[in-house]
Amino acid sequence: GEDVEQSLFLSVREGDSSVINCTYTDSSSTYLYWYKQEPGAGLQLLTYIFSNMDMKQDQRLTVLLNKKDKHLSLRIADTQTGDSAIYFCAEIGMDSSYKLIFGSGTRLLVRP
Amino acid sequence: DTEVTQTPKHLVMGMTNKKSLKCEQHMGHRAMYWYKQKAKKPPELMFVYSYEKLSINESVPSRFSPECPNSSLLNLHLHALQPEDSALYLCASSLRESGYSTDTQYFGPGTRLTVL
Numbered sequence: 422g423e424d425v426e427q428s429l430f431l432s433v434r435e436g437d438s439s440v441i442n443c444t445y446t447d448s449s450s451t452y453l454y455w456y457k458q459e460p461g462a463g464l465q466l467l468t469y470i471f472s473n474m475d476m477k478q479d480q481r482l483t484v485l486l487n488k489k490d491k492h493l494s495l496r497i498a499d500t501q502t503g504d505s506a507i508y509f510c511a512e513i514g515m516d517s518s519y520k521l522i523f524g525s526g527t528r529l530l531v532r533p
Numbered sequence: 534d535t536e537v538t539q540t541p542k543h544l545v546m547g548m549t550n551k552k553s554l555k556c557e558q559h560m561g562h563r564a565m566y567w568y569k570q571k572a573k574k575p576p577e578l579m580f581v582y583s584y585e586k587l588s589i590n591e592s593v594p595s596r597f598s599p600e601c602p603n604s605s606l607l608n609l610h611l612h613a614l615q616p617e618d619s620a621l622y623l624c625a626s627s628l629r630e631s632g633y634s635t636d637t638q639y640f641g642p643g644t645r646l647t648v649l
Contacts, residue, residue, distance in 0.1 A: 454637070463539075463623055464576070464640040509575055519564070519627070519636045520589070523575035 425512055427524035434532050439497040441527045443510035450512040455495045458507045505531045537641035539624050545647045554644045556607040556624030564629035565607040567599060570621040583629055614648045621645055
């Protein structure tokens with residue numbers, strides 16, 4: 422079945438880069454997403470990448486996709502305290518009835 | 534504009550109460566979703582409406598009753614809930630355009646539900 426895995430916790434110092442990793446199993450995945458959730462809030466779409474791309478950059482965010490290893494990463498440059506949140510990766514496959522399969526979420530803590 | 538709105542923001546109800554959660558979007562999206570999220574867990578899909586028809590029910594107990602009055606509105610009617618139903622309830626919407634290979638979901642801020 423489909424499965425998405427993430428490490429649970431990451432702590433970085435303000436100004437450093439953060440890298441959040443995700444692995445998935447569904448080889449039919451077409452789009453992979455990164456969502457951010459601040460405490461008590463809903464999910465904010467950060468970015469997404471199509472499966473035929475290797476990299477996507479959007480301001481401080483860089484997404485890398487290794488389709489062979491089914492590995493996705495989100496790099497946040499110059500991490501700020503406002504980046505402290507839970508980050509979910511999610512996949513959607515063409516045979517999944519458009520259902521999003523979420524990872525367990527990575528809690529990012531940015532230390533001043 | 535990628536805004537999904539949800540009301541109320543917080544809701545406290547007893548196990549014998551009947552209440553409703555409301556979700557609204559004006560992006561022209563034709564698919565709408567209800568998710569339940571417990572603390573420190575990812576969202577769990579409950580229901581999907583596509584073109585105002587219920588297309589997915591993830592074996593949700595009948596004390597949760599969804600309704601899609603029109604393409605912009607989604608309700609979740611609650612009756613005889615249990616304390617374990619306390620959670621953050623998230624609504625989402627997506628374009629669901631025929632032949633379009635992505636269906637990016639945009640989430641609302643959620644309703645924090647407490648069942649006493």
